[in-house]
Amino acid sequence: MSQVTGLTVGVLGGTGPQGKGLALRWITAGLAVVIGSRKAERAQATAEELRALVGGTVSGLDNAGCAAAADVVLVAVPWEGHRELLESLRDELAGKIVIDCVNPLGFDKQGPYALHVPEGSAAQQAEKLLPDSRVTAAFHHVSAVHLVDPAIAEVATDVLVLGDDREATDLVRALADVIPGVRGIYGGRLRNAGQIEALTANLIAINRRYKAHAGIRITDV
Amino acid sequence: MSQVTGLTVGVLGGTGPQGKGLALRWITAGLAVVIGSRKAERAQATAEELRALVGGTVSGLDNAGCAAAADVVLVAVPWEGHRELLESLRDELAGKIVIDCVNPLGFDKQGPYALHVPEGSAAQQAEKLLPDSRVTAAFHHVSAVHLVDPAIAEVATDVLVLGDDREATDLVRALADVIPGVRGIYGGRLRNAGQIEALTANLIAINRRYKAHAGIRITDV
Numbered sequence: 001m002s003q004v005t006g007l008t009v010g011v012l013g014g015t016g017p018q019g020k021g022l023a024l025r026w027i028t029a030g031l032a033v034v035i036g037s038r039k040a041e042r043a044q045a046t047a048e049e050l051r052a053l054v055g056g057t058v059s060g061l062d063n064a065g066c067a068a069a070a071d072v073v074l075v076a077v078p079w080e081g082h083r084e085l086l087e088s089l090r091d092e093l094a095g096k097i098v099i100d101c102v103n104p105l106g107f108d109k110q111g112p113y114a115l116h117v118p119e120g121s122a123a124q125q126a127e128k129l130l131p132d133s134r135v136t137a138a139f140h141h142v143s144a145v146h147l148v149d150p151a152i153a154e155v156a157t158d159v160l161v162l163g164d165d166r167e168a169t170d171l172v173r174a175l176a177d178v179i180p181g182v183r184g185i186y187g188g189r190l191r192n193a194g195q196i197e198a199l200t201a202n203l204i205a206i207n208r209r210y211k212a213h214a215g216i217r218i219t220d221v
Numbered sequence: 222m223s224q225v226t227g228l229t230v231g232v233l234g235g236t237g238p239q240g241k242g243l244a245l246r247w248i249t250a251g252l253a254v255v256i257g258s259r260k261a262e263r264a265q266a267t268a269e270e271l272r273a274l275v276g277g278t279v280s281g282l283d284n285a286g287c288a289a290a291a292d293v294v295l296v297a298v299p300w301e302g303h304r305e306l307l308e309s310l311r312d313e314l315a316g317k318i319v320i321d322c323v324n325p326l327g328f329d330k331q332g333p334y335a336l337h338v339p340e341g342s343a344a345q346q347a348e349k350l351l352p353d354s355r356v357t358a359a360f361h362h363v364s365a366v367h368l369v370d371p372a373i374a375e376v377a378t379d380v381l382v383l384g385d386d387r388e389a390t391d392l393v394r395a396l397a398d399v400i401p402g403v404r405g406i407y408g409g410r411l412r413n414a415g416q417i418e419a420l421t422a423n424l425i426a427i428n429r430r431y432k433a434h435a436g437i438r439i440t441d442v
Contacts, residue, residue, distance in 0.1 A: 110410055110412075111409070111410065112409075112413070113410075113412055113413060114413065114415070114416060143441075156440050156441075157440050160423065162423075185427065185431075186426070186427065186430045186431075187423045187426065187427060188332070188333075188422060188423040188426030188427070189331060189332065189334075189426065191331075191334055192333075192334060192335065192419070192422050192423050192426065194335070194416070194419070195335060195415070195416040195417075195419035195420050195422070195423065196416075196420070196423065198413070198415070198416035198419075199416050199417070199420060201409060201413050201416070202381065202383075202408045202409040202413050202416065202417060203439075205407070205408065205409030205410065205413065206406065206407065206408060206409070206439060206442060209407045210406075210407075210442045212441040212442045213441050214439050214440060214441050214442055215439070215440040215441060216437050216438065216439060216440065217437065217438040217439075217440055218424075218427060218435050218436070218437060218438075219377050219378050219435060219436040219437065219438055220364075220377075220431075220433040220434050220435050220436060221427060221431045221433045221435055
């Protein structure tokens with residue numbers, strides 16, 4: 001915990017299920033969280049909702065305000081808005097650790113599938129758009145349904161943390177470790193993020209087949 | 222077990238570590254195994270080696286003989302020889318369940334990475350080359366080091382089984398379940414095989430960082 005004590009974590013797209021769920025866990029762990037959204041009022045409403053659930057230190061701002069106010073920033077927006085948002089926040093995110101958890105997926109009658117991303121992955125696209133930030137990829141597979149439910153004390157899953165900056169991936173691993181049940185594990189360089197994002201399609205297929213909220217654990221580690 | 226009792230499993234590339242390791246486990250489970258290799262003598266040598274280790278029913282043939290003799294066929298050849306081998310075995314593999322476990326990976330100074338495969342994945346390439354076979358993808362992540370060591374009684378990992386033919390994926394799951402410690406889990410349609418193959422690059426990165434033989438478990442299933 002020492003590594004992340006006193007940090008303010010920003011959550012871009014913090015009104016969506018994944019962002020809100022992670023925000024809830026980080027607030028519970030004693031971190032200060034700033035919810036970001038396109039509209040500040042929506043972010044404030046989610047911040048109030050979270051404060052009512054678990055107390056703690058949480059506020060809501062528009063995405064640019066959130067990026068500027070936070071020490072570390074999670075990108076949890078829908079893939080459709082990913083490029084445009086990050087292009088607009090290059091200055092606010094300069095020098096900061098950015099965590100991309102976005103999964104570029106499509107859905108058709110046969111279920112989920114991975115979209116082609118010219119840069120290789122959402123995380124690599126973020127890296128290109130944010131040359132002055134320290135981009136990592138993590139938190140792709142944590143069930144939003146489990147995260148957002150305060151009655152579930154432990155979220156039993158590992159979080160793979162990818163990136164080329166050891167200090168940054170270590171800090172993001174620590175941000176995973178503060179969530180009870182979760183283990184942050186280094187998962188490789190950023191160029192290997194595409195398959196981690198795409199793996200979400202397989203987990204959704206597993207959820208449908210087994211009526212589950214599947215996560216992954218790494219064995220022998 | 223009932224589903225796979227009496228089956229003969231062929232292992233193309235059965236002299237390599239992954240193929241040999243899975244062959245050892247299937248022989249131990251009481252299945253008949255035919256090792257395939259480019260040269261029948263090499264296949265026979267591996268078959269004798271396995272028989273000396275664990276007894277059971279195992280023989281060695283060239284790859285074409287192996288494909289013709291088996292009911293179910295695992296493709297465990299290096300990616301470099303994948304296309305050429307499967308093109309040559311279209312007739313022998315017609316009507317059969319084919320299990321592709323090949324991981325198209327490259328390595329450079331920065332470690333492992335996923336190769337671009339025009340068809341999307343090795344498994345989808347197999348499906349294109351073998352229009353009369355029932356192609357599945359599985360056994361990508363099982364540590365060859367663990368499999369091949371008879372002193373390791375249980376191989377604690379899940380095997381994701383992908384494919385569009387329910388009967389075929391169910392049978393392949395049963396082939397995973399006969400290995401102590403292993404669980405066969407449906408992992409999605411064949412079009413989602415690329416990320417499962419590529420995930421091997423992340424597991425290799427994890428192995429290097431943590432000095433482990435990492436595998437995966439699916440939680441909540």
